[in-house]
Amino acid sequence: MRHRRQPRIAALLLAGLLTAACQQEPPPPPAPPQNGYGATERAFVELAIATDEQALKLVALDDNPSLVENRETELAELRKLLDAPYVNNHAGHDMPGMPTDAEIQLASDSPDARKQFVHAHLTESLEVLRSAGSAITHPPTAEVVKLMERHRTAELAAG
Numbered sequence: 001m002r003h004r005r006q007p008r009i010a011a012l013l014l015a016g017l018l019t020a021a022c023q024q025e026p027p028p029p030p031a032p033p034q035n036g037y038g039a040t041e042r043a044f045v046e047l048a049i050a051t052d053e054q055a056l057k058l059v060a061l062d063d064n065p066s067l068v069e070n071r072e073t074e075l076a077e078l079r080k081l082l083d084a085p086y087v088n089n090h091a092g093h094d095m096p097g098m099p100t101d102a103e104i105q106l107a108s109d110s111p112d113a114r115k116q117f118v119h120a121h122l123t124e125s126l127e128v129l130r131s132a133g134s135a136i137t138h139p140p141t142a143e144v145v146k147l148m149e150r151h152r153t154a155e156l157a158a159g
Helices: 002-023 039-059 065-081 101-109 111-135 139-158
Strands: none
Touching: 039 065, 039 101, 039 111, 039 139, 065 139, 101 111, 111 139
């Protein structure tokens, strides 16, 4: 008789626990970071650093010192935003605005390819920046996004 009560008691306890658990409210979503620098900002900064590091290799081949200066300025500002050591999680990726090693190699041998790849970097990264601008809420990161947008817009206008 003892064996029959234990399963019934266990079933009643389990039912009671499930009922209590189902009546509880779900936990609140995690609070945003105190300073507003969250996962979106961190992801943007890491991507922008990786993109600018690759772009710097490409624009260094061009005869336009302002392109190099702008990428170096952006990299300095982006690194100031980091809240942890930088790890390039995008090495070797083929993403909009990020020149690949193969493109950089081709650009080093062909002025036409260089012009095409620089233009692609500028237009594609400008699209990424515009998208990021609507998602970034951390004011210092938003300022860097605006700086980068100004650079790309001016660089495209200059040809």
